[in-house]
Amino acid sequence: MPSTLPCRAGVGLKPEHYRTILAEAPAVGFFEVHAENYMGAGGPPHRYLSAIRERYPLSLHGVGLSIGADRPLDLAHLARLKALIQRYEPSQFSEHLAWSSHGEVFLNDLLPLPYTDATLARIVDHVGQVQDALGQRLLLENPSTYVRFEESSWSEIDFLAEIARRSGCGLLLDVNNVFVSATNHGFAAEAYVDAFPLGEVGEIHLGGHAPEADEAGAVLLIDAHDRAVADPVWQLYERVPQRTGPLPTLIEWDDQVPAWPELLAEARRADACLAAARPHKQPRETRRAAAG
Amino acid sequence: MPQLADPQGGFAAALLDHAAALPPGLVAPSGWPVERRFRVYRNNVLAGLGSALELRFPVVRRLVGEAFFRAMARDFVLAAPPRSPLLLHYGEGLPAFIEGFAPAAELPYLADVARLENAWWRAYHAAEARPIEPAALAVTEPATLLMASAQLHPSLQLVTSPHPIVAIWATNTQDETVRPITAWTAQDALVSRPGAAVELRSLPPGGYRFLAALLAGASFAAAAEAAQAASAQFDLACNLKGMLEAGALVGIRPGAELEAGS
Structure with missing residues (x-):
């Protein structure tokens, strides 16, 4: 069984920061990488990731498995994931409630799904297949969406909760995605977070979004990961550890990547939120002390 | 309501063919246009894959400038989207595409420079x-x-x-x-x-x-x-x-x- 990530702030690992991280050994709870960026045969990405893995816990985040596709899973890709997990022994693996490939064509975006009984059954099958192949529990992430489907008969929260119940997977709560979707579809982000099955959540994601407007002048938020986490997203985030106790929390910044200190400052802010929620962790600390 | 035979196929086709009609059955909050919403997905596909190409072909990009590169990348992405979720190798077909890309005809060396950049990345990721x-x-x-x-x-x-x-x-x-x-x-x-x-x-x-x-x-x-x-x-x-x-x-x-x- 893989260990779990520490209940601290982690950072999405970017090549721009490889050298700084190795030179300065910053106090960061964990690093997370996109699995697909480490599927080359060798070279600098593996050299750096190996060195960083020796010093930090690792979370593996997939962006290419297309779990929501209406086609069978790509078994070659699943095999590549398994090899990567065997090589780096990450604390956990997560993927998205979305599809990104159609047949052979990879669309490189996390595309939306109708929340129907048929989609549910297919995703439960796919999640089960992934967990069987990888020999571990998967965390499934709530998406950012820009459209919804007429035919949806489930709420997103019930849909995710039912996938978790039937497949045994855990959930990854992306608080920025909640805020983006809530704004884009006009629902209350706080109510979504409050109703989310937090007991299944193994990790939280925080990232920046880009505000745009549509023809009607309505604000449209894009899940861009190209800037700092917005203040209302921090406020939404604070609700979670207050209820669950500290959870591993990732800062995602994938585009317009800043200098390391700016990214580290975001992680420090998440750590401060987690520290404010520490009392909830008392039982676990006590257990560890007793065991030690 | 009869189900479409291949709803994701229709969605994928509309992402890559910007003249195509929107997939049916999409909704936005009342009164808000669905077109702009769907365009976010179209833009994400183009921008994400365009950035992947920009990262892999910095010299080609410098030779032609940002605006030219983006326009060329857009045409390439729509004509030859990736066939694998491993974007480490995306763009292997760009040199051949450049050879047939009329606006680049004035730069006869451009395709070979792209071949060199492909070779650079193959070496970078090799065993x-x-x-x-x-x-x-x-x-x-x-x-x-x-x-x-x-x-x-x-x-x-x-x-x-x-x-x-x-x-x-x-x-x-x-x-x-x-x-x-x-x-x-x-x-x-x-x-x-x-x-x-x-x-x-x-x-x-x-x-x-x-x-x-x-x-x-x-x-x-x-x-x-x-x-x-x-x-x-x-x-x-x-x-x-x-x-x-x-x-x-x-x-x-x-x-x-x-x-x-x-």
């Missing part, structure tokens, strides 16, 4: 292997070496061109202000990654044919002969030295006659 020590080769009898074939480093890549691609690559990679190319001559490139860093060299006369023959499994003698036929200036000693410097040789396989004990 690890330890190059042979030059001293180990020095103790090999010349006759033994000539009959042997080469175990080449997995990162080894060759690019041949009638244009000075190495010089173009070098000044566009290293110089803040691009230096004019003084000698506009054909250049063949050897790309390797013997250690942590990718290295790029211009090959001496006949060098491309020599290494290409070794890559195809020829003995050193047969490869030298092919190189000699391609260029009378081919110099075996100089080429061996160059390939050792590039860390291109991992080992040698004894020739068949020696293995048979003759």
Whole structure:
């Protein structure tokens, strides 16, 4: 069984920061990488990731498995994931409630799904297949969406909760995605977070979004990961550890990547939120002390 | 309501064909247009894959400028979207696309520069292997070496061109202000990654044919002969030295006659 990530702030690992991280050994709870960026045969990405893995816990985040596709899973890709997990022994693996490939064509975006009984059954099958192949529990992430489907008969929260119940997977709560979707579809982000099955959540994601407007002048938020986490997203985030106790929390910044200190400052802010929620962790600390 | 036979197929097709009608059954909050919402997905696909290409082809991008590159990348993405979730290799088809891309016709070297950048990334992501020590080769009898074939480093890549691609690559990679190319001559490139860093060299006369023959499994003698036929200036000693410097040789396989004990 893989260990779990520490209940601290982690950072999405970017090549721009490889050298700084190795030179300065910053106090960061964990690093997370996109699995697909480490599927080359060798070279600098593996050299750096190996060195960083020796010093930090690792979370593996997939962006290419297309779990929501209406086609069978790509078994070659699943095999590549398994090899990567065997090589780096990450604390956990997560993927998205979305599809990104159609047949052979990879669309490189996390595309939306109708929340129907048929989609549910297919995703439960796919999640089960992934967990069987990888020999571990998967965390499934709530998406950012820009459209919804007429035919949806489930709420997103019930849909995710039912996938978790039937497949045994855990959930990854992306608080920025909640805020983006809530704004884009006009629902209350706080109510979504409050109703989310937090007991299944193994990790939280925080990232920046880009505000745009549509023809009607309505604000449209894009899940861009190209800037700092917005203040209302921090406020939404604070609700979670207050209820669950500290959870591993990732800062995602994938585009317009800043200098390391700016990214580290975001992680420090998440750590401060987690520290404010520490009392909830008392039982676990006590257990560890007793065991030690 | 009858279900579409292939709703994701329709969605995917509309992402890549911007003239296509929107997929049916999409909703936005009341009164808000669905078109703009769907366009976010279209933009995400183009912008994400365009950025992946920009990262992989920085020299091509510098040669043509940002606006030209983005327009070309957009056409390429829509014509040839990735066939794998591994974007590490996306853009292998860009050189051939550039050759058929009319607005780039004024830059006849552009496709070969793109080939060189593809070679650079293949070397970057290639498997690890330890190059042979030059001293180990020095103790090999010349006759033994000539009959042997080469175990080449997995990162080894060759690019041949009638244009000075190495010089173009070098000044566009290293110089803040691009230096004019003084000698506009054909250049063949050897790309390797013997250690942590990718290295790029211009090959001496006949060098491309020599290494290409070794890559195809020829003995050193047969490869030298092919190189000699391609260029009378081919110099075996100089080429061996160059390939050792590039860390291109991992080992040698004894020739068949020696293995048979003759």
